[in-house]
Amino acid sequence: MTRRFGPGQWILFILVLLGALAAFFPFYWMFAGATRGASEVLSIPPRFDLGPRLGANFRTLVENGFLRAALNSVVLSVVTTLLTLLLSALGGYAMAAYRSRFGNLMFVLILLTLFVPAQATIIPVYKVLVGLNLLGTYWAVILPAVASPFALFYMRQGFLSFPQELAEAGRIDGANEWEVFWHIALPAVRPTLASLAVFVFLFQWNSYFWPLIVLNTPESYTLPLFMNTFSAAASIDYGALMLGLALTTLPVLLLFVFARRLFTSAVLGGAVKG
Amino acid sequence: MTRTATSTTPPVPLRRRRRTNLAPVLFLLPVAVPLLVFTLYPIAGSLLLSFQRNLDGVDQYAGAAQYRRLLGDEVFRTAALNTAIFFVVQVPLMLFLALGVAFLLNSPRFPLRGLFQNVYFLPTVMGLATAGILFRTLLNEDLGVINYALTGMGLKGVPWSSNPWWAKVAISLLVIWRSLGFNVLIYLTALQNVPRELYEAAELDGANPWQTFTRITLPSIRPVLLFTVIMSSLATINLFDEVFVLTGGGPANGTLTLGVYLYRVAFQNFDYSYGSAVAWVIVLLAALIAAVQYLAGRRNA
Numbered sequence: 001m002t003r004r005f006g007p008g009q010w011i012l013f014i015l016v017l018l019g020a021l022a023a024f025f026p027f028y029w030m031f032a033g034a035t036r037g038a039s040e041v042l043s044i045p046p047r048f049d050l051g052p053r054l055g056a057n058f059r060t061l062v063e064n065g066f067l068r069a070a071l072n073s074v075v076l077s078v079v080t081t082l083l084t085l086l087l088s089a090l091g092g093y094a095m096a097a098y099r100s101r102f103g104n105l106m107f108v109l110i111l112l113t114l115f116v117p118a119q120a121t122i123i124p125v126y127k128v129l130v131g132l133n134l135l136g137t138y139w140a141v142i143l144p145a146v147a148s149p150f151a152l153f154y155m156r157q158g159f160l161s162f163p164q165e166l167a168e169a170g171r172i173d174g175a176n177e178w179e180v181f182w183h184i185a186l187p188a189v190r191p192t193l194a195s196l197a198v199f200v201f202l203f204q205w206n207s208y209f210w211p212l213i214v215l216n217t218p219e220s221y222t223l224p225l226f227m228n229t230f231s232a233a234a235s236i237d238y239g240a241l242m243l244g245l246a247l248t249t250l251p252v253l254l255l256f257v258f259a260r261r262l263f264t265s266a267v268l269g270g271a272v273k274g
Numbered sequence: 275m276t277r278t279a280t281s282t283t284p285p286v287p288l289r290r291r292r293r294t295n296l297a298p299v300l301f302l303l304p305v306a307v308p309l310l311v312f313t314l315y316p317i318a319g320s321l322l323l324s325f326q327r328n329l330d331g332v333d334q335y336a337g338a339a340q341y342r343r344l345l346g347d348e349v350f351r352t353a354a355l356n357t358a359i360f361f362v363v364q365v366p367l368m369l370f371l372a373l374g375v376a377f378l379l380n381s382p383r384f385p386l387r388g389l390f391q392n393v394y395f396l397p398t399v400m401g402l403a404t405a406g407i408l409f410r411t412l413l414n415e416d417l418g419v420i421n422y423a424l425t426g427m428g429l430k431g432v433p434w435s436s437n438p439w440w441a442k443v444a445i446s447l448l449v450i451w452r453s454l455g456f457n458v459l460i461y462l463t464a465l466q467n468v469p470r471e472l473y474e475a476a477e478l479d480g481a482n483p484w485q486t487f488t489r490i491t492l493p494s495i496r497p498v499l500l501f502t503v504i505m506s507s508l509a510t511i512n513l514f515d516e517v518f519v520l521t522g523g524g525p526a527n528g529t530l531t532l533g534v535y536l537y538r539v540a541f542q543n544f545d546y547s548y549g550s551a552v553a554w555v556i557v558l559l560a561a562l563i564a565a566v567q568y569l570a571g572r573r574n575a
Contacts, residue, residue: 012378013385019375020393023455026408027396029419033411042417087305094301103298106306113313117512117560119536119553123546124319125312147308177297206401208515213541224403228519231407238411245404252399260392263399264459 030249033242041238053239060240061230061247068219069226070247076141076211076222077204083146084200085193092155093181097167107156110149122213129214140214141222145204151196158192159185195265202252223248324550333547340551350552352527353535359442360531361510361563368450369502372457377491379458380465391462395455402452406519409448410435438528441521445529448516453509457502464498465491500571504564511560532556 033041036051095103125144126135134140162185170180186193208224215221221229227244230236256263327336344350375394379387397405412420413434421431434444468491476486492499514533517523523530523538532552540549 009383016375016378016384016390019454020390023394023397023451026405026412026451027400029412030408042411042414044417044422046419046422087308090301091305094298098298100295100298102302102306106302106309109314110309113309113317115561115564116317117508117557119512119533120320120557121313121316122320122536123323123540123550123553124316126541127319127546128311128316143308144312147305147312149309149313152305152309177301181301202399206404208401208403208519209537224401227407228403231410241407241411245408248404249400252401253396256396256399264395268460268463 027249030242030246033239034246036239036242038237038239041242051239054243057237057240057243060237061244064230064240065218065221066226066244066247069221069223072138072220073205073223073248076138077201079138080142080145080204081197081201083142084148084151085197087146088148088151088155088196089159089186089189089193090181091152092157093159093162093185095152095156096159096162097164097185106152110152113149114153118209122210126213135214136216136220138220141204141207141211144210145200145207148200151200154196154199155189155192158189158196162188191265194262198255198259198262202255205252320550320553323547324554326547328545328547336547340548341555343548344551344555349527349530350535353530353532356442356528356530357511357513357532360446360513361507364446364449365503365506365510367446368453369457369499369506371450372454372502373461373499375454376458376461376465377487379462391455391458393455394458397452397454398456400452402515403519405448405452406516409444409451409520413444413447435521436525438526441525441529445513445516445520448520449510449513452516453506457506460498460502461495464495468494496571500568503571504567507563507567508560511556511563532559 032048032050034057035054036047037053037056040047040051091106094100095107129135129140129144134143166184166188167180170184175183206224207222208228211222211225215225218226218229223244227241227248230244231241323333324340325335325337326333327339328334378384379390381387384390400408412418413432415421415431415434415436418434421434425431432443433440435441472490472494473486476490481489512533513531514537517529517531517534518537521529523534533556536549536552536556539545539552
């Protein structure tokens, strides 16, 4: 392939550089806009500098209920992640470590459901939630997300490489099946758990469609829902809007910056193994 | 693990068999119940719903009536056509771009390749709704920075939200912006897994760069290519969030996709049976396209 870095390569380099600028510019625009006043985000000519209104924008957001939405997002994402990890790890371990008819049946079923898009299930899931009187509650968002064929499949794959001799050694030492799972098998698949955690958290944090359908009061809104309502107001405070978007993005951005390897392995894992 | 080292309890092999028979069932039950209620039952339920009709609050069997309704539904046809346009234009475009960038970044001489890879990946972490709102301000027709830049270069400002075609372009820009880094990452990983010996052998045989690319690189990453084609196709057939937030399906239904139409029918008109029929058309389309792509990809291998 390319051995020298000639003029042709420089043109390609500039193209890649322009692409990278295009990828990065909306982030800069968002964070810079977060510091400016309502009329200085959309203005002709546009401004690229920072403004002095970061604190004022934050107060505007808070007055409109931003903190409640942030709390909702944190609670929903954390609970969904923990529950999904626990249930999928238990089920995935059962499918990988034991030969059981129930496990085999489950495996065939999740393989089938992996290929059915969400569209096929949303209406009945909605009706089930109405029937269980859960509409508008956190559970309406959490429970359908926890029932993830992908997470179960991912954990099963993770536990396949767990050596059964270790479990057997634990049993000989008198550990019961739960103790074998919790103290021996689970610590052995920590990397799989970590990347699944990142994957599920990111998915739930950014989730828009499902919360939109089942959360029907502003008090229960997550950040993406809150921001879209905020952006549809009659008179939009664009500075505060940019700050809200920036704060919505910041947690996942930090996750990416500080756990980049985990992050890419989660995405690749979701892509290649899923 | 500490238990293994410290415990002195003697083995109890006789009771173990019983326990291992019950354990997998107990371990699977907590995830099996929500899967049954929120995934398996709903698949069957929506299929059933699509063959029913609601009369005075009671669902009753209606044969293929809902599917026949689709045939005469002009808005559905518009949604299907728009989705097809997105599929035909956007999927090849976003994948070619990603492959090109990945191919360049794969060259060990390329400066700052690690930094570029990270920057390209950044948009993937931003939520679809967040990105949609952000793009609404960037692409504002009168005051947006993109149109300002275009007019500054002597071009005309683009009617991103008032022209049905330019609104489609706006959606595609958002989709490509968010997905490029994801596909670049997948392609780069695949390219780095191509055995070095293959390239050395090609060089010994006097292959030019194009021959190397078509005879060595492409066949080596074929499974990954096939995977990204199928994934991007499915995402495009299901296109919803980007459209819902950026354009709401407008103007004049110019960006109405099947996904947005499903939302309108089911959750704005509360016509669950008709919505289920729309949902199953999407499912069948997605399955058909994925199957064709999979078989085509396999046959050429």
